[in-house]
Amino acid sequence: MRSILVLYCLMVLLSSSAACGTAGSAVPAATVPLAGTTLRDRLKDGSPGPEMVVIPAGQFRMGAIFGGGDPDEKPVHQVTIARPFAMGKFEVTFAEFDRFCDATKREKPKDGRRWFPFSNWGRESRPAMNVTWDDAVAYTQWLSAQTGQRYRLPSEAEWEFAARGGADTPYWWGGTAGENRANCKGCGSQWDNKKTAPVGLFPPNHFLLHDTAGNVWEWCHDTWHENYEGAPADGKAWVGGDDSRRVQRGGSFGSKPRYIRSSARGRGAPDGRYVYLGFRVLREL
Numbered sequence: 001m002r003s004i005l006v007l008y009c010l011m012v013l014l015s016s017s018a019a020c021g022t023a024g025s026a027v028p029a030a031t032v033p034l035a036g037t038t039l040r041d042r043l044k045d046g047s048p049g050p051e052m053v054v055i056p057a058g059q060f061r062m063g064a065i066f067g068g069g070d071p072d073e074k075p076v077h078q079v080t081i082a083r084p085f086a087m088g089k090f091e092v093t094f095a096e097f098d099r100f101c102d103a104t105k106r107e108k109p110k111d112g113r114r115w116f117p118f119s120n121w122g123r124e125s126r127p128a129m130n131v132t133w134d135d136a137v138a139y140t141q142w143l144s145a146q147t148g149q150r151y152r153l154p155s156e157a158e159w160e161f162a163a164r165g166g167a168d169t170p171y172w173w174g175g176t177a178g179e180n181r182a183n184c185k186g187c188g189s190q191w192d193n194k195k196t197a198p199v200g201l202f203p204p205n206h207f208l209l210h211d212t213a214g215n216v217w218e219w220c221h222d223t224w225h226e227n228y229e230g231a232p233a234d235g236k237a238w239v240g241g242d243d244s245r246r247v248q249r250g251g252s253f254g255s256k257p258r259y260i261r262s263s264a265r266g267r268g269a270p271d272g273r274y275v276y277l278g279f280r281v282l283r284e285l
Contacts, residue, residue, distance in 0.1 A: 032084055032285055036208060039086050039283070041147035049147055050096055052086035052283050053208045055162050062160055063228055064263050065168055066175075072227050073263045079157045081235040086283040087154065087162045090199035090210050091218060092139065094123035097131065100139050109135070112195070113275050125198040127216045127278040133246045133270035136219045136279040143281065153221040154282040155237035156247045156265075163212035163250065163262045165205030170261045171213060172205040177257035182214035184251055184260045193254050213260040216278035217248040224267040245269055252276035 033039065035056035041049045063069070063076035094111060101108045109130035112121040136153055143151040154162070165172045173181055179188035183197045191197040200210045221237040224245040232238055245267040251260030254276050258264065268277065 033086075035084065038089070038208075041149055041283075043146040047099075049143060050092060050281055051089040052281075053089045054285065055081075055085055055087050055158075055207055057081050057084050058161070058166075060161050060164060061168065062157055062231075062263070066170060069261070069263055070265070072225075072265050075228055077228055077231060077233065079161070079233055079235050081158065081161050084285050085154075085158065086285060087158075087207075087209060088280040088282070089204075089208065091127035091216055091278050091280050092131075092136075093125050093199055094128050095125065097128035097139060098123065100142050104138070104142060106135075106138075109273070110275075121195045122198075125200075126196050127199055127211070129196060129216050129275055129278045130273045131219075131278055132273050133219050133268075139279075140281055150284040151281050152284070153219055153279065155235060156220045156222040156249065157232070157235040158282060159218065159220050159249045159280075160262055161235065162207055162209060163205065165207040165209065165212075167206065167262075170263070172262060173203075177260070182211070182251075182260055183253045184214040184255050184257055185253070186257050187214060187260070191253055196253055212250055213262070214251050214255065215253055216250070216276055217252050217255075217266050218250045219277070219279040220247040220249055222247040243267075248277065 033054045035054050037054040039052040043049055059078060059080045061076050062079045064073035065076055098108055109128060111123045111126065140151040140153060163172065169175050171177060177187055181187065182202055183189045183191045185193040196215055202211060204210045205212055223239050223241055224243045224247055225238060225241060248266035248268055251264060
């Protein structure tokens with residue numbers, strides 16, 4: 001956590017220095033919001049977009065830090081996130097995604113399984129699910145056009161950095177899954193292995209993000225690689241190779257506790273549509 005704060009403070013100092021500039025300079029430097037600041041851009045009709053939280057720049061060790069884990073979580077490697085960014089405080093909800101579908105005349109994803117009696121779990125504040133990677137990307141493009149800001153899916157490194165919340169433990173809150181800290185198969189919540197929970201009901205991590213563990217898997221921009229050999233160290237998305245599947249992170253309501261660890265990874269075809277799969281957006285600053 002200290003390295004994150006030190007690097008962030010250094011960037012603030014550099015920003016302040018640039019803002020002073022030379023005597024008589026007429027061009028002010030861009031202001032970077034402080035870490036933890038909440039942002040909410042307006043859509044063209046004046047309605048609010050997703051609630052976002054500013055995540056600081058920093059360094060972290062990515063992967064199965066304490067051993068164990070799966071082979072795809074290794075080797076552990078140092079990653080530098082050079083610039084702050086804003087991350088969705090919550091997973092994108094049905095209310096937010098349905099508005100996009102209405103505006104673009106897209107078919108709305110189902111809010112449950114395809115067969116009785118598991119359909120119709122509820123929409124509104126529950127995370128959008130049955131969403132493909134292509135759907136998620138289209139939503140970020142629409143959101144960018146609506147707000148004039150640049151929204152996108154996070155890279156896998158950005159996602160893990162934000163999900164850890166500055167912690168270097170298997171779960172952002174500690175070394176074990178505990179009780180009623182997330183929605184997963186065996187996490188002790190009322191929704192375990194049954195269905196999604198409305199977003200924001202579990203405590204946020206230290207970066208003020210909710211549900212980075214469990215509820216629904218979240219799409220990232222990266223294509224799938226079987227391990228971290230050759231992974232970029234700058235936090236950018238790792239795209240390329242022979243595998244076109246896209247990375248998924250965070251685990252779901254049906255995942256065992258080991259798969260909601262901050263370093264646990266999943267993958268799927270970009271046109272895959274599943275009940276346990278949603279996403280979270282990133283906004284560049």
